[in-house]
Amino acid sequence: MIEADPVTELLQRGIPRVRRPHWAWIVAAVAFVTLIGAAGFRAVPSVLIDPLHEEFGWSRATIGSAVSINLVLFGLFSPFAAALMDRFGMRRVVVCALLLVSAGSGLTVFMTASWQLLLCWGVLVGLGTGSMAMTFVATVTSRWFVRHRGLVSGILTAAGATGQLIFLPLVAVLATEHGWRTPAVVVAVSALAVVPLILLFLRDHPADVGTTAYGAEGEIEAPVPATGSSIARALRTLREAARTPTFWLLAGGFxxxxxxxxxxxxxxxxTAAHDHGMPHTTAASLLALVGLFDVAGTVLSGWLTDRVDPRLLLGGYYTLRGLSLLVLPSLFAPETQPSMWVFIVFYGLDWIATVPPTVALCRERFGVSGPVVFGWVFASHQIGAAIAAVGAGAIRDSLGDYRLAWYLAGGLCVLAALMSISIQSTRVPETSS
Known part of the structure; x- marks a missing residue:
């Protein structure tokens, strides 16, 4: 018999006849808050490129390298984090991740050399946020939800946009008025503040609190902890998934x-907007608005994923994104024009709407190994992001503007649409767990 923990007992005591929420929604709410923080913590360096360049004289390519390491680790560690969650539980992994983020951000206030930036914002924050990346979404939805999986995936994915919406304007204002060290301290304190919430309310499996996944039928089953090396399991899953064309099409598109x-x-x-005379605070606010509209777009995408072929959704999303990036260079101006507002709304709705259908395809094609497979697909996402972070900075340093970077990205998005539509409609055999 499974004993309820103290928090469960407190929730079970209350006013009679008041319908209490299913534990799955409590876990989802805590995961939402955690993902808000992870996205905000990771996005902070994008606002600090110019302040760091002005104080230390480091090139944008050098600062972009720290962002690049952050992005690579944010994705590359993701499948290992999923395997660690299977072995040690989500709660332990997420707490350790928050401590890494706090240490990495807090230590930057003492840095004097560029390698320290690479270590703190690149390695420590990258590992921390990578442990709370989209595989966390896949793990929560796979364990806690049967009904509304796509919708919940969309809501939790939208947490990333919400984090951007909250943190970017705040960081821009703090960096402008008080220097870049102040937002670094804010991030460190914010990461620590989330830890008690995780310890109190995040649970690893429905059986831990005497219930089943939301929408599941049948008796409560105690989870069987994963055994063996988490690293070996993640690598074994990659080896098996890599034998299928579906994996490479998903990874390439992502x-x-x-x-x-x-x-x-x-x-x-x-930085690109500032090159055209727009103030940093205005540009950061526009980028935050992308996050605002992405909340609606990603939740809608999750709802559609429960009803429409995910391959068709991905094809449409990538095509529309590519077209919007091709016209972006002509929209920059010192002041925000109506055409830029149209881009912000349109691009925001499409920002990470690709996540719910990609999670669904991984789950459908690879079964119980779906969260770990998605971790590897997400790793490709971050490797691509890292290449663009450095490459776009190099284009800016050598050509004086970002125009070529926008055009290249637009063309590649059209290619991603073709790759997504090319995924076979039949399922591949599940990889072993």
């Missing part, structure tokens, strides 16, 4: 997704 979002727009939009 790499382009990363290039065209976090790597290019997320990292360089503020």
């Amino acid at each position: 790499a382009i997704c990363g290039m065209s979002t976090n790597g290019l727009v997320g990292t360089h939009f503020v």
Whole structure:
């Protein structure tokens, strides 16, 4: 018999006849808050490129390298984090991740050399946020939801946009008025503040609190902990998934997704807009608005994923994104014109709408190994983002503007659309767990 923990007992005591929420929704709410923080923590360096360049004289390519390491680890560690969650539980992994983020951000205030930036914002924050990346979404939805999986995937994915919406304007104002060290301290304190919430309310499996996944039928079953090396399991899953064309089409398309979002727009939009005379605070606010509209777009995408072929959704998303990036260079101006507002709304709705259908395809094609497979697909997303973060900075340093970067990204998005539609409609055999 499974004993309820103290928090469960407290929730079970209350006013009679009041319908209490299913534990799955409590876990989803905590995951939402955690993902808000992870996205905000990771996005902070994009606003600090110019302040760091002005204080230390480091080139934008050098600063972009720290962002690049951050992006690579944010994705590359993701499948290992999924395997660690299977072995040690989500709660332990997420707490350790928050401590890494706090340490990495807090230590930057003492740095005097560029390698320290690479270590703190690149390695420590990258590993921390990578442990709370989209595989966390896949793990939560796979364990806690049967009904509304696509919708919940969309809502949790939208947390990333919400984090961007909250943190970017705040960081821009703090960096402008008080220097870049102040937002670094804010991030460190914010990461620590989330830890008690995780310890109190995040649970690894429905059986831990005496219930089943939301919408599941049948008796409560205690989870069987994963055994063996988490690293070995993640690598074994990659080896098996890599034998299928579906994996490479998903990974290739998601790499382009990363290039065209976090790597290019997320990292360089503020600087590109400032090149055309727009104030940093205004550009950061526009980028935050992308996050606002992405909340609606990603939730809608999750709802559609429960009803429409995910391959067709991905093809449409990538095509529309590519077209919007091709026209972006003509929209920059010192002041925000109506055409730029149209781009912000349109691009925001499409920002990470690709995640719910990609998670669904991984789950459908690879079964119980779906979250780990998605971790590897997400790793390709971040590798693509890292290439774009450095590459766009190099284009800016050598050509004086970002125009070529926007055109390249737009063309690659059209290629990603073709790759997504090419995924076979039949399922491949599940990889072993």
